[in-house]
Amino acid sequence: MIKSGRAGDEVQLIAVTKTVDIHRINEAIAAGITSIGENRTNELEEKYNVLGNKVDFHMIGHLQTNKVKNIIGKAKLIHSLDRISLAKELDKRSKRNNIITDVLIQVNVAEEESKFGLRVNDVLYFIEDILEFTNIRIRGLMTIAPYTDDKALLRNVFRSLYKLREDIKGRKYEGVSMDYLSMGMSNDFELAIEEGSNMVRIGSSIFGKRNY
Numbered sequence: 001m002i003k004s005g006r007a008g009d010e011v012q013l014i015a016v017t018k019t020v021d022i023h024r025i026n027e028a029i030a031a032g033i034t035s036i037g038e039n040r041t042n043e044l045e046e047k048y049n050v051l052g053n054k055v056d057f058h059m060i061g062h063l064q065t066n067k068v069k070n071i072i073g074k075a076k077l078i079h080s081l082d083r084i085s086l087a088k089e090l091d092k093r094s095k096r097n098n099i100i101t102d103v104l105i106q107v108n109v110a111e112e113e114s115k116f117g118l119r120v121n122d123v124l125y126f127i128e129d130i131l132e133f134t135n136i137r138i139r140g141l142m143t144i145a146p147y148t149d150d151k152a153l154l155r156n157v158f159r160s161l162y163k164l165r166e167d168i169k170g171r172k173y174e175g176v177s178m179d180y181l182s183m184g185m186s187n188d189f190e191l192a193i194e195e196g197s198n199m200v201r202i203g204s205s206i207f208g209k210r211n212y
């Protein structure tokens with residue numbers, strides 16, 4: 001963060017707590033963590049039932065359409081919107097609950113087979129297609145970079161997402177904001193911040209290796 005020349009409070013830390021038990025999450029909350037990220041709906045639900053509003057829950061993993069009903073109103077931000085059918089379901093369930101759900105669009109910048117997310121070139125069309133869904137609010141973009149030590153490649157990925165965000169901002173779609181750029185994990189968060197991330201999702205650097 002010093003290297004990037006940016007103030008620390010500009011970057012929001014999401015502590016990724018998948019597989020981490022409640023006791024250790026409570027310790028993290030006591031140490032100042034205010035937001036946690038989960039990638040499975042059942043784990044998010046279970047933890048929400050115990051912790052409630054003590055901490056903000058972020059859904060960062062792939063979200064199945066039939067699981068939306070279980071986490072609606074519980075996740076403060078959903079980082080993984082990647083298809084129309086999911087947008088439709090999120091909108092429907094949000095309407096039923098009289099809420100507006102904040103979402104990020106997941107972009108598979110590096111076009112990795114193993115990862116979910118839209119291709120960079122499809123994002124504008126996607127946004128235009130989901131503008132009709134008034135109970136979801138697009139708040140920004142998310143990506144998972146390839147797991148690599150290749151710094152040039154990582155920088156390119158983060159830069160592409162930053163540029164896409166600027167492009168979307170310039171189009172001034174009604175009801176769409178680009179407040180959040182969720183990029184950067186344990187392996188690459190320093191580079192991501194240097195390239196403009198303002199939301200990092202960090203698990204193993206905080207909690208150690210995960211035991212599945």
Ligand SMILES: *Cc1c(COP(=O)(O)O)cnc(C)c1O
Pocket residue numbers: 016018039060061144185186187201202203204205
């Ligand atoms: C697990 C996970 C993270 C955190 O990964 P670490 O390498 O442990 O920091 C971040 N984002 C997503 C989407 C994840 O599934």
